[in-house]
Amino acid sequence: MVTDTMDETEFAELTEQHRRELRVHCYRFLGSLDEAEDLVQETLLRAWRGRDQYAGRASVRAWLYKIATNACLDFLDRTPRVVPSVDLPVAMESHLAPRPAAAVPWLQPCPDDLLDAAIARETVELAFLAAVQHLSPRQRAVLILRDVVGWSAKETATALGTTPASVNSSLQRARAELKEQLPSRRTEWRVPSSSEEREAVARYIAAITSADDKAIAAVLRDDVRCSHQPGAGGYDGPEPTWYGGLATVLAAWAPVLHAAEPMELRMVPVRANGGPAVATYVRHDGRFHALGLNTLLVVDGRVAEVTTFVPAVFASFGLAMTC
Structure with a gap:
């Protein structure tokens, strides 16, 4: 129970147990792991300052979620963001989402170590997080509180200072928009077993590092x-880029894998957002330097999607920039 007479140590002991899930909550909301951490700190500070307002009608967890949600809304009100409008490349398969995760410039992958094992994988997948960024802040709040956290319309309305009817209306619009942004075949993809994923990642690493087109x-x-x-994976263009189809991918990778002076790559398997990922380094001046972090989607034992993030994300995975 939070009381206005407790000291900072007692308050920290009570609230610290919720830090991990609050970070994931803010991460879903903002798409940025760095910003999520800042917002958790803001949430706990607001909670400490407003501890005399805690009436005990809800759990401490629910109270903190309400504070975190409103802290995220305030942040987005101060720093509004819009996903860039980029034309759909003709190489993209029509049944896939029109924009990949990389088209959300502030999106960052999250190491599995920072996720709770009980979290539903589909609610932290990059495709879901990127799609959520297309929603308005209020729609985002409603969707996450109702469909992810599992609150009722009444609980959500209380947290957001609105009515259950307004919550239900916003939820309907948010679900429709989310459906438009997610890959249409997402629900058909079977989650592979751990052994299937590991085998596919091992084959992927071996094929890339040996520059074996057939493999x-x-x-x-x-x-x-x-x-x-x-700025990710050697791509320095001003806008995110994406392309689809096996022949197109092989042609796009050929200049790097089959250059006159081939790159020597080192690839380290990691886990991100509930799925496999690979940290890629390139040899230069006698050392390997961070090139990019590739998240992989494995479907039926083969890689269906590769998303490359900037080397700056290596820090959150505890990875060195050079080795």
């Missing part, structure tokens, strides 16, 4: 798609 073609799906944030 690369065997480990990628025919409808594979790839995307890069600006």
